[in-house]
Amino acid sequence: xxxxxxxxxxxxxxxxxAWGDPSNPPVLLLHGGGQTRHSWGDTARWLADAGWYAIAxxxxxxxxxxxxxxxxxxxxxxxxxxxxxxxxxxQKPALVGASMGxxxxxxxxxxxxxxxxxxxxxxxxxxxxxxxxxxxxxxIFAFMSNxxxxxxxxxxxxxxxxxxxxxxxxxxxxxxxxxNLRLRQSPTGELRYYWHWDPTMLSVWRHTTSPDKQxxxxxxxxxxxxxxxxxxxxxxxxxSDVVSEKVMAEFxxxxxxxxxxxxxDAGHMVAGDxxxxxxxxVIEFLSGVSGVGK
Numbered sequence: 001x002x003x004x005x006x007x008x009x010x011x012x013x014x015x016x017x018a019w020g021d022p023s024n025p026p027v028l029l030l031h032g033g034g035q036t037r038h039s040w041g042d043t044a045r046w047l048a049d050a051g052w053y054a055i056a057x058x059x060x061x062x063x064x065x066x067x068x069x070x071x072x073x074x075x076x077x078x079x080x081x082x083x084x085x086x087x088x089x090x091q092k093p094a095l096v097g098a099s100m101g102x103x104x105x106x107x108x109x110x111x112x113x114x115x116x117x118x119x120x121x122x123x124x125x126x127x128x129x130x131x132x133x134x135x136x137x138x139x140i141f142a143f144m145s146n147x148x149x150x151x152x153x154x155x156x157x158x159x160x161x162x163x164x165x166x167x168x169x170x171x172x173x174x175x176x177x178x179x180n181l182r183l184r185q186s187p188t189g190e191l192r193y194y195w196h197w198d199p200t201m202l203s204v205w206r207h208t209t210s211p212d213k214q215x216x217x218x219x220x221x222x223x224x225x226x227x228x229x230x231x232x233x234x235x236x237x238x239x240s241d242v243v244s245e246k247v248m249a250e251f252x253x254x255x256x257x258x259x260x261x262x263x264x265d266a267g268h269m270v271a272g273d274x275x276x277x278x279x280x281x282v283i284e285f286l287s288g289v290s291g292v293g294k
Contacts, residue, residue: 001019002019004016004017006057008060008084014057014065015063015064016037016057016058018053018054018055018056019045019054020053021053023053023090024052024053025053026089026090026094027047027055027093027096028086028093028095028096029054029055029097030095030100030102030105031057031058031059031098031100032098032101032126032268033100033140034062034140034143034195035062035098035197036062036063036180036196037056037057038056038176039098039271039272040056040271041275041279042275042276042279043096043275043278046279046283047283050283050287050292052094052286055093059101060077060081061197061198061201062196062197063180064196067200068198071201071203071204073198073204075103075104075208076107078104079104079107082095086119092118092121093120093121094120094121094123094124095108095122095123095124096123096282097124097128098126098269098270099127100128102123102124105123106123106221107220107224109123109228110223111224111227118229120230121289122285122289123228123231123233125234125235125258126235126270126271127235127236127269127270129221129250129251130222130224130225130254131218131222131247131251132242133243134211134214135241136241136242137209139164141205141206143160147195148194148199149192150192152193154178154193155174156193157181157193158170161177167239167267167273168272168273178193179196181193182194182195225255225258226255228255228257228258232255232259233259233281233285234251234259234260234261235262235263235270235278235282236261236263237263237267237268237273238262238265238266240266240267240270241268248262
């Protein structure tokens, strides 16, 4: 594994980890909101073993990437960052985006200027579609809003995650969870664990994804989806409360060139809930459209 940095604006850097041979076709992994590049489990390593150059990126305001001093966390800035990262790669990547990362890929590719080349070779949307179930989105916001004063221990953080994801088996150790937290001093002087993302994002996202903006956002995302010309797959968590079966069916009806697969017993956090099944589905799709790994 190798660490990378990408400058997407003057003196503004995003951090990434990369696996595999840099001369192989790249796959860029874009995590969901409130997550980090560590949220993909073993997906990047397995992609590298299958013949790709896998890059897991921390979005702005997440993980070890820079935080925006003026709170620029809208989808337009995320898409701008993505285009800047792609421009610094030697080859066009396939894009694998979970939730926020999937919307970023959709906008960055689907809203490229007319007459310009695609920025990627394929797109995998991980439990995200132009329309989502508002109840599921609100549950995500509630989880992210809770515990902004941090956790006294990793065990306390693990309990919060378990309450949010009751269907997921509890891990035997907290080493992966620890990568998504920062240990720092609280206002009262004690050391506490805080989620590894800028809390300013919450207010920005609540404003830009409020119910009164839902139709406008859906129309924009559907226009972007209909503009896609690269092979596209949507991977739905079988028990997701964000992309329901009805939502996915509507998406596939509206954009028939998109392929689909469901991962049984996985919720919105598909890669974390069922990492092996998820990665296998991604590798099968990418192998089918690129020939890598065959």
